[in-house]
Each structure stands twice: as C-alpha cells, then as structure tokens.
Amino acid sequence: MLNDREKERYKRHLSLSGFGNEGQVALRDASALCVGAGGLGSPASLYLAAAGIGRLGLVDDDTVDLSNLQRQILHDEGSIGKPKVHSASNRLTSLNSDVRLEVHPGRLDRNNVMALFRQYDLIVDGSDNFPTRFLVADAAWLLGKPLVAGAIHQFEGQLTVFDPALRSPCYRCLLPEPPPPGTVPT
Numbered sequence: 001m002l003n004d005r006e007k008e009r010y011k012r013h014l015s016l017s018g019f020g021n022e023g024q025v026a027l028r029d030a031s032a033l034c035v036g037a038g039g040l041g042s043p044a045s046l047y048l049a050a051a052g053i054g055r056l057g058l059v060d061d062d063t064v065d066l067s068n069l070q071r072q073i074l075h076d077e078g079s080i081g082k083p084k085v086h087s088a089s090n091r092l093t094s095l096n097s098d099v100r101l102e103v104h105p106g107r108l109d110r111n112n113v114m115a116l117f118r119q120y121d122l123i124v125d126g127s128d129n130f131p132t133r134f135l136v137a138d139a140a141w142l143l144g145k146p147l148v149a150g151a152i153h154q155f156e157g158q159l160t161v162f163d164p165a166l167r168s169p170c171y172r173c174l175l176p177e178p179p180p181p182g183t184v185p186t
C-alpha cells in the first residue's frame, strides 16, 4: 500500500495507464545499481530517485571536475574536487529522501563486482570505458540480472536492455571482445 504522501508525490504515475498503483509499489520494492555517476549515471539516477525506486546504489571512483558540469547534472560548482558519490548522494537525497541510497566509492573490479551486483535487482551501466563495460556485462549476465546499458558518442546515443530472463542476446553477442586500447573513443 502507498501512504498519502506517496499517493500525492506519484500522482502522475498512478494515473498513468499501464503503471498505476501496482507499478509504483513494484518500483518501491525494487533496487537498481548505477555504475558511474557521470554523464549517463546522472540522469539515470536522478530519474530513478524521482520516480520512487526503493533502493538505489551508485558506484563511482572519480572526483568532480569543472568540465564535468556541462552534462553531469548530479554535480555542481560546490562539488568540484570532491568525490562524485558525495555530491550525488546529497543531490539524490534532497530530491527524494524516501529512496534508500547506497553509495559505493571506489572502482568496480573483478574482485568486488559479483558481491556488489548480487545486492541489486537491476544494473544500469553508465560507465565510460570498455574494460568496465565488459566487466559489468559479464557479471550481470552470469548473475542473471537485467542490464540497461547506455552509451553516447558525440551526437549519437544507444540504449540497450540485456535481460537473461527474456533469453535476450548478451552484450558479447553484440561485441564479442573489447576493442584494443586506443582504437576507439571512450
């Protein structure tokens, strides 16, 4: 059941045919992990928090730079030089304090990826490099977790969902091996 405050807050979802009360409760009971708090992770995590996801994880090892602010809308001028998970946490908490926010400062690697991914229902990849993309894709696939992978380059963007439960192709069906370093842009 949704309380009165939730009914008010998510009024537009509740009146949206195909989403409604059932969709809102399912979203509140769900969790997602966003890999990267940059140009893709910013809008993804802001919208997930605004929409009322129950639990949101964020993993990032970077600090905020002035040149990030043109697109990485989680961060602001006061965050320059500080960890991105710090400004992300402040922004997302002030946006929706009902969301259980879990920040994971540090780099995702082969030693921590499985334990981290296991804690979430769905993985969002907003990373900016191929080694991380393949690590994320392989780990999500092995764990049977749906992966929402976003990528941009200049004026083009791609958004793909890989869901083992739907017997969809995996990331490696599309790109079997990481490109050699330096041959393609991040």
Ligand SMILES: [Zn+2]
Binding pocket: 169, 170, 171, 172, 173, 174
């Ligand atoms: Zn495959």
